[in-house]
Amino acid sequence: MLLxxxxxxxxxxxxxxxxxxxxxxxxxxGPWHWLGLALPIAIGLIRFATTRFRITGGQxxxxxxxxxxxxxxxxxxxxxxxxxxxxxIHRLLALEKVEIGTGSANRGKDGRLVLDSLGSAExxxxxxxxxxxxxxxxxxxxxxVSVPVSLMAFDPGWVRYAPLTTSGxxxxxxxxxxxSQFLGTLIARTVNTSQVGHDVKALPLFVTVPAGxxxxxxxxxxxxIGGYLVANWGFTLTRDADAGSFHIxxxxxxxxxISIDQDRLRGLEIHxxxxxxxxxxxxxxxxxxxxxRRSQGSTPMVPPAPRSVVIxxxxxxxxxxxxxxxxxxxxxxxxxxxxxxxxxxxLALVPAVLLLLELTASWPLWLVLATAPLPVIGLLLGLDRYxxxxxxxxxxxxxxxxxxxRGRRDALxxxxxxxxxxxxTFFQRRAGLVSxxxxxxxxxxxxxxxxxxxxxxAGFADAAVPGxxxxxxxxxxxx
Amino acid sequence: MTENALGARLRDPQNVVSPRARxxxxxxxxxRAAIPALIAGCFALGGDDLPLWVWITYAVISLAYxxxxxxxxxxxxxxxxxxxxxxTQRGWITRERRIAPMSRVQxxxxxxxxxxxxxxxxxxxxxxxxAAGPLKIEGLDLEVAEGLVEELTRRAEAEVxxxx
Numbered sequence: 207m208l209l210x211x212x213x214x215x216x217x218x219x220x221x222x223x224x225x226x227x228x229x230x231x232x233x234x235x236g237p238w239h240w241l242g243l244a245l246p247i248a249i250g251l252i253r254f255a256t257t258r259f260r261i262t263g264g265q266x267x268x269x270x271x272x273x274x275x276x277x278x279x280x281x282x283x284x285x286x287x288x289x290x291x292x293x294x295i296h297r298l299l300a301l302e303k304v305e306i307g308t309g310s311a312n313r314g315k316d317g318r319l320v321l322d323s324l325g326s327a328e329x330x331x332x333x334x335x336x337x338x339x340x341x342x343x344x345x346x347x348x349x350x351v352s353v354p355v356s357l358m359a360f361d362p363g364w365v366r367y368a369p370l371t372t373s374g375x376x377x378x379x380x381x382x383x384x385x386s387q388f389l390g391t392l393i394a395r396t397v398n399t400s401q402v403g404h405d406v407k408a409l410p411l412f413v414t415v416p417a418g419x420x421x422x423x424x425x426x427x428x429x430x431i432g433g434y435l436v437a438n439w440g441f442t443l444t445r446d447a448d449a450g451s452f453h454i455x456x457x458x459x460x461x462x463x464i465s466i467d468q469d470r471l472r473g474l475e476i477h478x479x480x481x482x483x484x485x486x487x488x489x490x491x492x493x494x495x496x497x498x499r500r501s502q503g504s505t506p507m508v509p510p511a512p513r514s515v516v517i518x519x520x521x522x523x524x525x526x527x528x529x530x531x532x533x534x535x536x537x538x539x540x541x542x543x544x545x546x547x548x549x550x551x552x553l554a555l556v557p558a559v560l561l562l563l564e565l566t567a568s569w570p571l572w573l574v575l576a577t578a579p580l581p582v583i584g585l586l587l588g589l590d591r592y593x594x595x596x597x598x599x600x601x602x603x604x605x606x607x608x609x610x611x612r613g614r615r616d617a618l619x620x621x622x623x624x625x626x627x628x629x630x631t632f633f634q635r636r637a638g639l640v641s642x643x644x645x646x647x648x649x650x651x652x653x654x655x656x657x658x659x660x661x662x663x664a665g666f667a668d669a670a671v672p673g674x675x676x677x678x679x680x681x682x683x684x685x
Numbered sequence: 686m687t688e689n690a691l692g693a694r695l696r697d698p699q700n701v702v703s704p705r706a707r708x709x710x711x712x713x714x715x716x717r718a719a720i721p722a723l724i725a726g727c728f729a730l731g732g733d734d735l736p737l738w739v740w741i742t743y744a745v746i747s748l749a750y751x752x753x754x755x756x757x758x759x760x761x762x763x764x765x766x767x768x769x770x771x772x773t774q775r776g777w778i779t780r781e782r783r784i785a786p787m788s789r790v791q792x793x794x795x796x797x798x799x800x801x802x803x804x805x806x807x808x809x810x811x812x813x814x815x816a817a818g819p820l821k822i823e824g825l826d827l828e829v830a831e832g833l834v835e836e837l838t839r840r841a842e843a844e845v846x847x848x849x
Contacts, residue, residue: 495814624789624813628695628782635780645785645815652817664695674786678765678772680696 493649534596549588706824
């Protein structure tokens with residue numbers, strides 16, 4: 207192996223220092239200004255001198271500390287993911303930030319091994335060493351050259367899905383909210399000073415309101431598309447069969463490269479929020495052990511893209527055809543009733559309460575009329591939720607699908623299940639339904655099959671993970 | 686899904702916790718119920734008395750809770766440990782049963798609070814590599830708890846792999 211002798215490397219903090227120089231040189235050059243410049247440089251230099259890592263004896267070790275001292279060690283065979291991130295400043299200097307995920311359940315941000323500002327070539331070498339080392343535990347020594355197979359390449363045409371994703375909308379709304387005050391002032395000024403304002407004011411309401419909505423939609427779409435492109439430009443997914451890992455690369459300004467040890471992949475999630483689903487799209491994320499909690503343990507594998515692409519890529523990743531499109535078992539009339547009740551009742555309460563207030567406290571009647579269609583929306587939502595609710599068992603995966611507005615279909619490896627939670631609320635007990643949750647060390651940590659008929663749940667769990675739940679059944683399963 | 690597995694239901698876990706746990710639950714429930722009453726009583730001495738019906742309603746609800754809860758919880762709160770798995774049941778309005786295979790057990794934790802120390806009871810918490818849902822058995826007899834911890838640790842040690 208490459209790592210028989212200890213490798214000692216210095217970690218550089220150049221971007222910080224350069225950033226301070228570039229940003230700090232703009233203003234007046236008083237003495238305090240120079241102090242403000244010198245301090246980060248001093249800290250940067252001390253850090254530069256005190257942070258080092260080495261790979262030795264099957265361990266990766268990170269030492270750092272200016273005043274105190276901290277040493278982080280992790281066994282190499284626990285390395286699950288390696289993530290390279292490069293902000294524009296990093297890229298300018300050909301540096302990378304390396305984050306190593308070790309899959310420990312209760313480690314905070316500080317527990318992750320982070321090596322900021324490693325040289326690009328060096329970072330790549332470290333990554334391939336780490337992944338080969340991690341994989342070598344289970345297979346033969348890796349050959350020196352490995353040829354990655356491309357599983358997916360980004361198609362710019364996919365931006366049409368950007369405005370339909372939940373995250374796209376959130377980003378757009380946040381940007382809009384942040385800039386709304388500025389925009390508001392700008393619009394007020396224009397309206398007050400120019401002829402356009404008078405013209406707009408002269409227009410009837412039924413023209414200005416739809417025009418306003420259309421403008422709003424266009425602005426939001428543009429922002430969402432921008433966000434989508436910045437995050438996903440150049441998105442590629444490759445499989446390196448020799449290293450036994452998947453590599454994901456994306457990002458227009460800040461590039462991100464994530465490598466996932468294939469043995470740590472526990473399944474896939476297809477996200478199908480309503481908008482994306484209606485447009486025939488979806489997005490794919492991986493269920494991996496050892497990915498940090500900030501991203502809720504899910505790593506994007508395919509950005510919002512046509513459903514056919516998502517499924518095709520997913521199948522190649524899972525190496526099994528069924529889980530991503532096979533028909534699912536529906537949960538029956540009790541589950542359907544529960545979905546409908548839960549869809550309609552809360553939305554029906556709004557007009558009901560408003561009607562009550564209209565009668566007793568003489569609130570305006572139009573409020574009641576305006577909210578009257580809400581229960582119908584609830585009914586449609588309930589029907590859609592039930593239609594999508596389902597589960598299945600394939601040779602190596604447990605599949606579950608649920609949700610309407612932010613629907614998902616999850617395929618979780620059966621060998622990745624490390625426990626079952628069987629939950630019943632008071633109402634579920636009366637309806638004879640249970641929520642069966644498979645717990646796992648990967649991704650979201652728990653994957654729920656909602657409202658499963660009571661008499662199916664135990665059998666399903668027993669079939670999915672044989673030899674676990676069977677001993678606790680009222681009538682033991684004959685083998 | 687295998688045919689004969691259809692229709693099979695989970696049974697309750699076999700063991701109940703220590704009968705003394707009922708006393709602990711009753712005492713702590715009574716203390717919890719008494720605190721708001723005491724605070725309100727202090728205000729009453731200062732002249733801000735609540736109407737009588739509030740006092741009566743509160744007393745009835747608290748007494749019912751203190752009277753019924755321990756017995757009910759004692760019936761629901763069950764556990765079982767076999768050669769290959771741990772199984773617990775908890776919950777009053779929402780009932781939750783949790784099963785973890787022995788091979789995936791990561792840590793076993795024994796805790797004693799002040800009151801439970803007085804009556805020699807303990808809480809055992811079993812965690813797996815998943816952040817979702819540790820298995821918690823409250824109100825075990827101390828000897829039983831120690832035996833369980835010892836047994837679980839021994840079995841978990843015997844398993845190979847990193848339990849993810």
